[in-house]
Amino acid sequence: MSVRPPLALTEAEQQRLAEARRLAALGATGLTGLLAMLSDASWAVRRAVVAALAELGDASTGALCVSLRTQRDDEARISAVVDALVSSPAEVLAEVSVLARDPDPAIAADAAQILGRRRHARGVPILTALVAHADDNVAVAAIEALGRIGGPSAVETLVAAAQSGNFFRVFPAIDVLGRSGDPRAIGPLAELLSNPMYLLEAARALGKTAQAASVVPLSRLLSHPSEATLRVATLALAELHTRHRERYGSDEAPAAALRKTGTGATAVPRLVRSLSNAAPEEREAIAVILGVIGGDAAAAALSGLLDSPDAPAALTAATALERLGRHSDMHVGEALRQGNSLRRRVLLPIISRSSIAADVVECLTDGDPQVRALACEALARTAAGQYVPMLFPLLADPSAQVVQAAIGAIQSLGSTETKRLALQSATDTNPAVRRNGLRILGYFGFAEALPIFIQALNDADPRITDLALSGLAYLELPEALDVLLSAAGAPLERTRRAALRALGQVPRQDPRVYACLIAAFADPEAWVRYYACQAAGNLGLTDATLAIVQLLSDDAGQVRVAAVEALSHLPNESALEALCRVAEGEEPDLRRAALIGLGLAKRPEGTPRLLEATRSSDAATRLVAISALAESSAPERVSALAHAAQDEDENVRAAALGFLGTDADPAATGILLELLSDSNDQARIVSLLSRPGAGRVSALLTKLAATDDEGANLYCSLLARLRTPEASMALLQTLSQGELGTRKAAAVALASLRTPEAVAAVRQAATHDADARVRQICSILLSH
């Protein structure tokens, strides 16, 4: 039995920690004391000192740089000084640049590390110079720093490092070149594939470029005698596809390049053989590449992967099979018919072709309820209405999830058999089947269902009575309305409740309905009053406004809320006045309901209250307020959404971003672009910006006019993802008229589109662009 000491500070450490905090509280006066503590033996104390020094900002920069230059006998101290300069909010570039030119290589290397960890874009020229430093350690530090900062600016220097033949510089340069995404990196990386020392690293780097032009050199490795090389190449190709899709919205360009190489015939058998010993991520990558290459052997192997114990590989295999389209039907069908529940669970969610519907039907009787439910959903997607009768037996399924899915599929598919089978189900001896049959009849509103609904009102199961009343509302028959009105006065509260709920759905306005609802406002049961309010609102009974306003003082909370919700649907001044009053109240549910109502009303009187609510301390209220504002035409809404897009609550942020993504105001795109650099929701924002919207293209062009190389890559890739004629024109325009950095980025983005116009433009630029670098890039892009 072993016992380790507890993870706690010693008393001496705690005292020194307290001293560090005391010095930190003194501000600049504590600087000398803090510097002296940088050599403390305790890691915890040093961390606190580093944080305090960093917080001093400008006040500590000079002293820290002096320390870095003059006190170099303690590695822990040096490391702490570097950390403090990295974390400092001060502008340290000038001082650190001086350190970078120090004749002591160790100091220059530290300076390079600081610039890299601070991701200082303006440090790139300094770092570029350091890559050529005589000392290997300095050069490596500079290369790694460039890798942290990213961007294509230093590509030429890095290419030189990769071609230097110096192992200590080549290796770090390979990785950085890969991540740069610059097409000019592809040639030098491909050359390194012939050197066994760099082969694997260069292959990985080619995968990171996300460029279709990297596919050709990588595809050659699929026939390399070494299985390890085969696996690395496969991983790299899969990564390339993923990155290309993330950047440009589609991986069709690298996929087409891979198919064009014709390596499928030799690669597929080798990939299939290597599955047996592959690690999980390798199996996933193999599935991706088999799905791209296609063919019968690939499809068969992918079917086998559906049973993979690791879920990502199985899911990837399913997606890859779906990608093969009709060519994989035979395999997909067989996999469904003969597969176990695990395999079916993976495959069913991605099926949508009617050619496989018959095989999906086989899954309706699987022993796993999740498979049965997925099969119902898949059948609905295939639109194969001829199989609707196979769904009706599932109305008796013991799993509620399966029943819901079956009903959903029946409702979605429709068929000539649906009415007959639904009528039959609604009179089944099994009460569960009767309930579900009634649901379906209610959904379709079959007039023939009237006698069944009426009979069901006497059923012993109250849920069946509820469903019958609900279904009557959709029959559009005078007799149905008569029954509902009668039920609204039934002795049983549950019946009255269900009838009033149903009356809110009747398609026509009968004066008796109004009288019935007004009477129900005085019902002794709260839920009856609730549904009466709801019905009045749904039917837009403006004559009931004053009666509903009275219910704002009801004893029952749910009735008060229902009254507010009803007023939301009544477009008159009394309703609006009441909503404004409630929106300023204290009850959260009422306030939220009123805010929704003000949003629906779209009246300027509501805007100040909505704006006020966006600053509520309650996240749900803020969410409702911005949702309501988003629907309005209030000019303040875009700035309110912008503010909400940085809300502390993730629901509010997600909602605000979503609304900005679809807002008709071009300023919304500008806001999303501003948020892109700082937000934790970058992937989501990129996804929103990839959908066409008002002012998208002009906003991106505005950004392109004043950006650096990295920004140019981002904005051009966003234009490419839009896939609209306007966006394509913008890219063509940028390629022909933009600054150097934007022309390079536009060329890469156009190459991803693969349209005849895009290819022609890139071809034109390959020979006529004024800059040799652009011509070189375009030639590389056209080379595959």
Place this chain on the structure above:
Amino acid sequence: MTTSALRPVFAILSALVEERAGLHYGPAEQDLFLERVTTRSGEAGFESLLDYYYYLRYDPAGPRELEELVAYLVVNETYFFRELEALRLIVGRFIAPAVRAGRRPRIWSAACATGEEPLTLAMLLAQDGLLEQVELLASDISLRALDAARTGSFSRRSLRGGHDPELAQRWIREEGGRLRVAPALLEAVAWRQVNLCAPEDTQTIGECDVILCRNVLIYFRDETVVQVIARLSSQLKPDGALFVGVSESLLRFGTALSCEETEQVFYYRKVS
């Protein structure tokens, strides 16, 4: 209904659940949460989630239904002999010495779900002849789970994690396709409903030598975890130990407990 239209409903329902039971659901879990709530609301007779929310909020039966909803949402992933090494350590390192010293130690299984954890502890205590000298308390927020635990009848899935054959054979028998635990073990456990997020519940527990709160904290926000741990710590005797799940860690919260390890089992001691 679209995702965006459901967002406000998700926000108010999930806030209500979190307020009552500490369970936190982020936007990524919206679909899963609403799917489960929809199933439960359907069983309660509500087609509309908003109607169901108002029922939970305003109807006199709402609090009870909210308990049912919470019980339905909590994933009762427990089984016999789960993380057995930790349970053996509890018996050997903390309980047996206390009994030998003449005390009557208390163990609290603070999120017992359907009871497999405290019943496994009872088996280990019985094996060492200690069951009669120990107070074994088991609690959960779900009345439904506790009712199931009290029956002593379990599905065969409760033995899915691999098991100690000797213990299983001695204390569990198969009956009609289900597993039945020896009545003596059931009687040795005091079952209670306790909401870990309700101070009025936890402060009535009394001091314990060992508290188990395994695989529950993962469902809480960090702020809630800190509060729950503070409450549990207050019910620990000096030198008492808190055991959490193997994938859970309290180190980033800076609690008053000290992390220790014995035989590759981690736990947290209330340093005296």
